Amino acid sequence: MAKKEAKSKLFEERFLQSFNNKRELSLSILDSLSVGIFIVDIKGELLFSNEKARYIFDLSMDQIVGKSLRKFLLILQAPKYTSKFEAALREVFNHKTSRILEFQFYDSEDTLRWIKASFFPIKISNSNYISLNFQDISEGKYFELQLHESEEKFRIISEQLFIAIIIFQDFQIKFHNKKLIDLTGYSADEINSWKPGEFIKLIHPDDRKGAMSKIRNRYIGKINTLINYQFRLVSKNGEIKWVEVFSKAIPYKNGEADLTTIIDLSDKKKIEQDLLFTQFSLDHSAEATFWAVSNADLIYVNEAACHSLGYSREELLNMKVYDIDPNMSEDVWADHWNDLKNRGTFTLETHHLCKNGNLFPVEITVNYLEYGFSEYNCVIARNISERKGAEERLKKSEQKYREAYRFV
Incomplete structure (x- = not known):
């Protein structure tokens, strides 16, 4: 125990020397940072912790300083990450490079927390150490999980529908359901490989000007409400089908996109033609x-x-x-x-x-x-x-x- 305290004191002396022995100033700077910081030696022993790190892990200085990384992860009940941390330490010390990894632990309220750990090589008074920086990314992770769950629900629901669903962003199809494959005759791989604007080949040449005008006006913000129009869709085998389109702007992956539904009007148009013929005959x-x-x-x-x-x-x-x-x-x-x-x-x-x-x-x-x-x-x-x-x-x-x- 005395040996560990001596090592910690030696590190502090070297650290203070690097700040011209201005103890209060140096510690105040470290404690004011928005990231948690551990200083770790080559053997993986924790020599220092700032206030933010202690807050993130809800631990006292005594529970951190003087402990090994292995012991620290045991305290967090996250020993499964020990090998990853030790491998990152070796790589940073040996190659003087940085490393980032993410890990999870349950806090004192039994809430799952996601932490991003960044390893940086540092030199203090000609001695090599690692600055291990921590950021609590739980909020972002929970949002990502919710977003993923929402997207998965959307995907499952969209696959059950009898209408084609597309998400357009930057003139490119970012998402589509199976009905679009059935409607167009193109495979998922073919659709996903299209370059921006290549989807225009689905629109009959005589209808492209009107349809593209609607799409462009949406992108430049001239239309903010739900838009509805019809055009003739040309499938892969050349078959022409009348379709009806409903499109609405939605937030999507840090930007704006168009959620577009396409309804096959082929049967409806045939019925309309039959009705018109019947009406004409009767009239x-x-x-x-x-x-x-x-x-x-x-x-x-x-x-x-x-x-x-x-x-x-x-x-x-x-x-x-x-x-x-x-x-x-x-x-x-x-x-x-x-x-x-x-x-x-x-x-x-x-x-x-x-x-x-x-x-x-x-x-x-x-x-x-x-x-x-x-x-x-x-x-x-x-x-x-x-x-x-x-x-x-x-x-x-x-x-x-x-x-x-x-x-x-």
């Missing part, structure tokens, strides 16, 4: 078509219906079924609707009333339909004026022949 059908609901409101009429009655579409859509069918009235509509629901579909003859007051016979096929939670009556009307005229002429002809035959 231009030669048969007059009317759609009504349970209160007798007309909710759709095609061009043939408008032409047959002499009304505009806007006029008809503000009318009731019994406004154009004089054989129907508000009083009997409810019974008619119930009959229609029970029978589903049937054909009958009635009359339609034109805007100019003309009345003409029609044969109508009525159909009861349910879609979602709504009920509809689809009516297809056929003008049978010619047929009725022919029937009347035939009836008169038959009557004439019967009368002539009666006098024979």
Whole structure:
């Protein structure tokens, strides 16, 4: 024990000599530093500790000075780091270089602490020592762990989604989920190897100007809100797909990035095209078509219906079924609707009333339909004026022949 105290005192004398024996000043300087400091000799014995080091480890000077590094790590209950510390000491002493390592220990409140230890060779009064500097990096480590956990949760969730997710930063894809691979046909390795701006090959040439304008404006801060646009995506095999993009600026890895979601609109666009074709076919059908609901409101009429009655579409859509069918009235509509629901579909003859007051016979096929939670009556009307005229002429002809035959 006396030998260790002597060594510590010898070091202090040499140290003070280097500061011209200004003890209070030299110790005050060391204690004011924001890093913890141990001075260690070539055998790994701790000769000095400043106030910050004692605070970090919650130890007294007596628990540190005179102890070996091995004993110090035992006190911290972190002996597994002994070999790393001793190896770092040898390397710094032998090669006059610096070393950094990180270690963990549990403090007196059983809280896990991360410490960065930096080894530097120093010379005091022609003797070689090591300045072992400590920084408590627990806060940063906890943040890194939380960030890692958050990123892992984000990755797991994004892989379950049916939309492509991308994080753009500096015109480069920094993150993407599997759906982007499925959507584009490019492998993860191919996407990850793209240079900044190379993702532009995913955008159809005719759509690049508009899409890139949105992306550039985001980067230069002209757009700070959620942006939404569509473009044609060109996959690896040349297939063209309509996609919809939603993009929002987010903080990402000490900077700002774009969190972008891409929705494949291929099926939606096909449905839209099919619906437009169906609508076009219905609008231009030669048969007059009317759609009504349970209160007798007309909710759709095609061009043939408008032409047959002499009304505009806007006029008809503000009318009731019994406004154009004089054989129907508000009083009997409810019974008619119930009959229609029970029978589903049937054909009958009635009359339609034109805007100019003309009345003409029609044969109508009525159909009861349910879609979602709504009920509809689809009516297809056929003008049978010619047929009725022919029937009347035939009836008169038959009557004439019967009368002539009666006098024979």
